[in-house]
Amino acid sequence: MKKILFIVIAITVITSCKAQQTTIIPLGSSLDYEFNQNTYLKDVNNDLDKFVGTWKFENQSSEITFMLKKDVQYQASSGDEYEDMLVGEYQYIDAGVEKVNTLSSFNNPDILGYAHNISGSIFTHTLPVYCIDNSDISEIKIQLTIDDPIGNYVEGVLILRYKNDNGIEKLEVCIYDSSKLAATPDLHISIPDGYYEFVKQN
């Protein structure tokens, strides 16, 4: 009797373990997967880690600060796939005037994943021709979305390339507006389209 009970329990445990099995898909992989809770798009090689930190761009007229971190095993909503992603907030100052500042949301525990003003985990190798691209095609660049709080659907694309310039960690960033769904055609992200070089802050 005990034997039977043991077998039943063992089968139940094995079956339930199998049911909850998660398939790990490396971020950027060409493997097929389904958009459900059994999928985990994982940063298996920790490629996102080098983008984490506070980064600053400065020139004579403007200043941009990015604060980036890695959200691990984020799930947008119940039943969705899990994924590792880069999230963050930013500040943009133009001619001494602060145009955008969302940095206070960076450590807000209620703001996760896509709710951040910067988010994403797209691995990319080729950049649009209008982006300056100093990288080798084999280098992994990260494509993110940046939201501008001035309005719904006012958003842009960030493509980040990490480089270590003689010990100085830098980000080459291509930013371009993609507010095609914004309420009016005159709504665009505050940061002008272009190429920016950020330096990591200690």
Added chain:
Amino acid sequence: MNTKTQKHKNTRSYLKIGVLLFGLSTLNFSCQKEDVSINETSNNSVSTNEIISYNDFINAKSVNKNLLQEAIGDLNSLKSSTHRSLENNTFVVDTTLIGNVQHESGYVSYTFRVVSDPEANLLQNIMLSQYADGTEMNYLIEYKTDVPVGEILNGTTNQHLTEYRVTKLIDPQLSYASRGLSGSWDCVDVVSITSGECSFTAGSDKKEYADHPGCYEPDQMTPRTFITITVTEECEFVGGGIGADTGSDTGGFTPIGGGPGGETGNPAAGDDDTPCEENGLTTTIDDGNGGCITGTGVVVELPERNNCIDLKEFTDIPLVKTRLNTLKNDGGNFEKGMRIDKNPNTGEYVPTPILSNTGAYREINLYPSGYTEVIVHTHPPTDVFSMFSGPDILEMGKVASLIEGVSASTVASVSITHILVTDGMTFALRFDDIASVTKLKNIYEDPEQKKKFNKRLLKLYKKDKNSLTGLGETDIYKQQRHLFAFLQEYNVNLSLYQADQSGGFITGWRKINKETLAKENCN
């Protein structure tokens, strides 16, 4: 104590018997109209049974529209609208498609679908009819369904009508209360299809509805067609609610659709019992038991839309044709586009000039409105991916949202079209059903869902590049496969079409098969 127990037992027995008797009487009541026979002959007197456009309806000479005009307001104004309100906005009818039945005798009916909550299990028709003697009468025909009516109209399921009732609309200014909605329901179990692509005959060999004893499931039928339902009924049954004859008319069953209920006279007035006879207005047949059977109705559903023909209609507009050619030849690095709006007053398609962003912005905001039916944009040759992006698709959700925000848009949201000019080719996305419009609109309206949607599709497109080396090639066909798989995951039914071109101009459209990617004729 014993007496108490005995009493309790007795009470339980009585209760059981009571429940049994109640059940039997309910069953008997439900089935008491089941002894009617299927009338396969009622279409004998139907000379025309078709779906017509609103213009056909307006231009029909055979009908005196005075009463119809009273019922649905200014007929001419309806030309500019796909949906119009009836009776002080109590009813909204779809005026894009109208069921038209004409009998050889001169009887004519026009049936409009009442626009209703797609989640409700109720399909309503308003039928405007004119009899041979010039008498006019309007009817509200209601069908209970065992699936949300939206699914039936979307063609995602088979038709499941369970019960119907008919109410005469005597006064065109009726309030809801006076419409006689207390009219009894009857089973739609005795029906035959006399027109359209459908074919089913219900009967005792069909599955019985648990919730509707005595009602049987019809056979499967082709969705999105119009159907004529012939319902047979005994003359003894006086139904149809208020507005049914006040006399002793044994044929007073209010017609289901196009039939005048076995009467030759004014159906609103009481009359003497009339022997069943072929009266010339509709088929009325003696059932052999002193009753008569009759009734013909039309359920207007959305017919199978032919998206290729619709697309050709847009792209045959001379201005659109030339502008699409211009967009195709545009070699710039920035997106350009245009819209085709529908004039809210005339319903005519109005193409905008070619739109481009001012300044240095690469992606175009086409700035659609609640009157936009078609959006067109280019993907410059420098774009990484040729196919529709997540934001491109969600723009259709945006348009749906805008249409919903307009009280009486001239655009049916299921007609929203996104045309993409890319790599020298022209593609179009169109919705297959209303449910998908709602799904996409909901994604668009939820910022986090929207981001997830965009990112998921982009990830799929990027899968064709090796994650380490960046090598590997994507192409438009791989992207199409990803697009179809992606939409399937979201259960959003959008179909992709590609234009045929000659001399740089679009000559027609073909649908891309979601499995094989083959271009299939759909004209």
